[in-house]
Amino acid sequence: MTVLSLQGVGHAYLGRTVLDRIALDLSAAEIVALVGPSGCGKSTLVHIAAGLLEPTHGRIRRDYRRHGVVFQEPRLLPWATARENIAFPLRLAGVGSGERRRRAEAAAMRVALAPEDLEKYPVALSGGMRQRTAIARGLVVDPDFVYFDEPFTALDVALKRRMQDLVIDAARRERFAALFVTHDLSEAVRLAHRILVLDADGLGIEGERSVPGAPGERSDTQVFHVVQGFLSEDPLFRRIHDVDERRVA
Amino acid sequence: MLALPTSGLGDRIGRTARFLWSGWAGIAGLSLLATVWQLGHEAYGDFILPAPLATFAAVLSLLESTDTWSTAFETTRRAVKGFVMAGSVGVLIGVAAGYSAAMQRLAGPILTVVLGVPPIAWIVLAMIWFGSSDGTVMTTVVIATSPIVLVAAMEGVATRDRGLDDMAKAFGAGPIRRCLAVGMRQVGAHLFPALSIALGTAFKVAVMAELLANVGGVGGALARARAHLDVATALAWILLAVAALILIDHGVLRPLRSEAERWRDAARPWGVRR
Ligand SMILES: Nc1ncnc2c1ncn2[C@@H]1O[C@H](COP(=O)(O)OP(=O)(O)OP(=O)(O)O)[C@@H](O)[C@H]1O
Ligand SMILES: [Mg+2]
Numbered sequence: 055m056t057v058l059s060l061q062g063v064g065h066a067y068l069g070r071t072v073l074d075r076i077a078l079d080l081s082a083a084e085i086v087a088l089v090g091p092s093g094c095g096k097s098t099l100v101h102i103a104a105g106l107l108e109p110t111h112g113r114i115r116r117d118y119r120r121h122g123v124v125f126q127e128p129r130l131l132p133w134a135t136a137r138e139n140i141a142f143p144l145r146l147a148g149v150g151s152g153e154r155r156r157r158a159e160a161a162a163m164r165v166a167l168a169p170e171d172l173e174k175y176p177v178a179l180s181g182g183m184r185q186r187t188a189i190a191r192g193l194v195v196d197p198d199f200v201y202f203d204e205p206f207t208a209l210d211v212a213l214k215r216r217m218q219d220l221v222i223d224a225a226r227r228e229r230f231a232a233l234f235v236t237h238d239l240s241e242a243v244r245l246a247h248r249i250l251v252l253d254a255d256g257l258g259i260e261g262e263r264s265v266p267g268a269p270g271e272r273s274d275t276q277v278f279h280v281v282q283g284f285l286s287e288d289p290l291f292r293r294i295h296d297v298d299e300r301r302v303a
Numbered sequence: 304m305l306a307l308p309t310s311g312l313g314d315r316i317g318r319t320a321r322f323l324w325s326g327w328a329g330i331a332g333l334s335l336l337a338t339v340w341q342l343g344h345e346a347y348g349d350f351i352l353p354a355p356l357a358t359f360a361a362v363l364s365l366l367e368s369t370d371t372w373s374t375a376f377e378t379t380r381r382a383v384k385g386f387v388m389a390g391s392v393g394v395l396i397g398v399a400a401g402y403s404a405a406m407q408r409l410a411g412p413i414l415t416v417v418l419g420v421p422p423i424a425w426i427v428l429a430m431i432w433f434g435s436s437d438g439t440v441m442t443t444v445v446i447a448t449s450p451i452v453l454v455a456a457m458e459g460v461a462t463r464d465r466g467l468d469d470m471a472k473a474f475g476a477g478p479i480r481r482c483l484a485v486g487m488r489q490v491g492a493h494l495f496p497a498l499s500i501a502l503g504t505a506f507k508v509a510v511m512a513e514l515l516a517n518v519g520g521v522g523g524a525l526a527r528a529r530a531h532l533d534v535a536t537a538l539a540w541i542l543l544a545v546a547a548l549i550l551i552d553h554g555v556l557r558p559l560r561s562e563a564e565r566w567r568d569a570a571r572p573w574g575v576r577r
Binding site for chain 2: 101104105106120121122123125127129131132133134142143145146147174175177178191195201
């Protein structure tokens, strides 16, 4: 069953086309990674799919109940504590305060936020804690679709792994589908069913590869070999690598 | 300063303590002013500038009469009523204008003109329209203070973090909900300082309008003191009006503000807290 479908979607900021002819379909409980060089329009695409941005043209169909969004920046309310930030979507949904508290605490626990950090305001949280708060906020509503826009960039390696596992587990347990934007090909290989590569100029989806095995069942060596294979042999990924090198240089 | 646990009660006590501390600092500043005043008195003599102590004595003797209280209350009532009206109108229109680029562009030149007209001109017009009545004072106060609030509210909305708007939208908040839950909180940073200024302006303008329109209140009392060349009484009235302003600013506005802006405390390094 298709839960998200984009057809012929394009977008222009003030006349400058950043996305064109985008077509993609996501099935229920499917995790799709979206990769592409910086500035190619990944965030724009996520915002369009999540309904935050009207596309200049194209059609979007959403067949899920409720989505959660984890933005590229944490986007926390500075006047609210971490707990209130996590519970914010529940407040919007009219959930009672006791229930809100319980669910916010459960979500915070899952992203490894300590109870004492829940009383802090965002200014008093570290960058990684802020991002984890935002992840908890995205998952607290029991979504059946989650948009992740490079959610783990601010996290260290160990925490990143832990959060990836969290997403894999949660997606399996709660059967949510996800569109997961990332720069990191091994992250994509680790947690996605399918990888889409966005054209460097945003002109369409350049191609897609399905990843062998299921998320959560791939060993580190498998992930490593798939990534190596993609990077050394697959022309689809050559462009990402090029741009990455240019950026580092 | 006080290193208190972040528990709700401790936090509140800490904020109250800081509030009292700021009162103490205020008294120190005012004492300095009184010193300069005393020097002025010693240089120019009783007729031009009565001593601070003599003025305080005049205040105390004024306060013994119930007339004084009702006169001061009259002015306070007018100023506060006008301020509340101007505040509500200013916030409503300002927030609406902040959300609408077209309204913002329209409001710009109008505000420049309205803010450019001195309050005294409004008093003259209001006296022609309303005669010597409450209406004159209130109209002047509203016209003089609402643009201040309006501009601040508009600026607050226009400079809000749109990322937070998008975030709220992503989690299902409609436009009104976004405005109330996300927009208004960001307006506070601009709005509260403007409200303090507007309240001060409201008192000043109210006294001035009362004096010119001869409708009683502190302004009326000042007019009488001038007629009798009674500088001590005039100064006493001025002190009373300022005291009423400070009472409302520090008793109502600032506590509201520190309650709303509590999170900013967390951003301040230890020691910089007032
Ligand atoms: N609000 C905006 N107004 C004008 N141009 C914009 C706006 N937002 C993004 N752009 C432009 O659109 C293009 C795509 O931006 P987008 O944020 O979607 O890139 P991205 O693929 O998410 O990049 P990154 O990986 O660095 O996050 C960029 O060239 C950017 O300059
Ligand atoms: Mg991006």
